[in-house]
Amino acid sequence: MLDITNLRKVFPKEAGEMVAIDDFSLAVQNGEFVCLLGPSGCGKTTVLRIIAGLETLTSGTIQLDGRDVVNSGPDRGMVFQEFALFPWRTVRKNVEFGLEIKGVSAAERKTIGQKYIDLVGLNGFEEYLPKKLSGGMKQRVGIARALANNPEILLMDEPFGALDAQTRNQMQKELLRIWSETKKTVVFVTHSVDEAVYLADRVVVLTARPSRIKEIFKIEQPRPRDRANPEFIALRKQILAELEEESAQAPKLV
Numbered sequence: 463m464l465d466i467t468n469l470r471k472v473f474p475k476e477a478g479e480m481v482a483i484d485d486f487s488l489a490v491q492n493g494e495f496v497c498l499l500g501p502s503g504c505g506k507t508t509v510l511r512i513i514a515g516l517e518t519l520t521s522g523t524i525q526l527d528g529r530d531v532v533n534s535g536p537d538r539g540m541v542f543q544e545f546a547l548f549p550w551r552t553v554r555k556n557v558e559f560g561l562e563i564k565g566v567s568a569a570e571r572k573t574i575g576q577k578y579i580d581l582v583g584l585n586g587f588e589e590y591l592p593k594k595l596s597g598g599m600k601q602r603v604g605i606a607r608a609l610a611n612n613p614e615i616l617l618m619d620e621p622f623g624a625l626d627a628q629t630r631n632q633m634q635k636e637l638l639r640i641w642s643e644t645k646k647t648v649v650f651v652t653h654s655v656d657e658a659v660y661l662a663d664r665v666v667v668l669t670a671r672p673s674r675i676k677e678i679f680k681i682e683q684p685r686p687r688d689r690a691n692p693e694f695i696a697l698r699k700q701i702l703a704e705l706e707e708e709s710a711q712a713p714k715l716v
């Protein structure tokens with residue numbers, strides 16, 4: 463279980479400080495799919511980066527299965543919005559990256575890497591460089607790379623934000639398939655209500671800065687979900703209203 467208690471994050475500013483996250487507590491069960499939904503600039507990426515150990519917290523605690531999370535580690539895998547692939551490495555070499563860092567032998571790397579390349583549907587593209595891949599395929603590499611470390615939790619920061627609508631819907635389906643095959647815990651950040659309602663077991667709506675939890679919606683519709691279903695539409699409307707209340711208060715972005 464991922465347990466976040468009273469998380470607070472303050473960034474120093476030229477004049478004083480800026481509270482990005484305040485009083486943020488959330489428990490995520492093993493195998494659960496949670497979406498964090500909030501207005502732009504509210505602190506979603508910061509929450510994820512703190513869980514990943516890429517950013518320090520000011521106060522509060524984060525525990526994964528009872529252990530304090532302090533640094534980054536292979537128990538948490540991150541998938542970034544901007545793909546963040548190594549352009550000079552092939553698909554295979556990108557996927558094997560974490561295993562290389564861990565000192566896994568070449569033969570074992572290849573076996574493990576191939577398993578995840580197959581899982582994300584990139585069989586046949588192993589020797590391609592990222593520039594030859596479409597956006598959806600790049601993000602498949604990002605997912606395979608994160609999974610190759612066998613993390614307990616997959617942290618995903620608007621991973622499909624740069625994709626066209628059709629590819630995005632397809633990738634959402636693919637992600638649910640991968641999730642059900644791997645049984646990973648997923649914390650997925652998005653600002654799309656539709657995406658959150660389609661994917662999540664629970665949708666956590668965040669307030670405008672500082673990021674607090676405004677409301678949590680449990681989505682009980684069976685998967686695969688039907689976007690045309692009246693219940694789906696009603697939920698989307700309800701959550702959108704919550705989010706719009708916050709977006710109206712969100713500070714203007716610079």
Ligand SMILES: Nc1ncnc2c1ncn2[C@@H]1O[C@H](COP(=O)(O)OP(=O)(O)O)[C@@H](O)[C@H]1O
Binds near residue numbers: 507
């Ligand atoms: N390293 C940093 N130093 C100072 N301010 C930061 C830093 N990272 C993020 N912020 C600020 O924290 C706020 C939340 O940012 P972010 O977590 O990226 O929001 P979101 O992902 O919800 O759009 C923003 O105002 C951003 O400018």
Ligand SMILES: [Mg+2]
Binds near residue numbers: 507
């Ligand atoms: Mg962000």
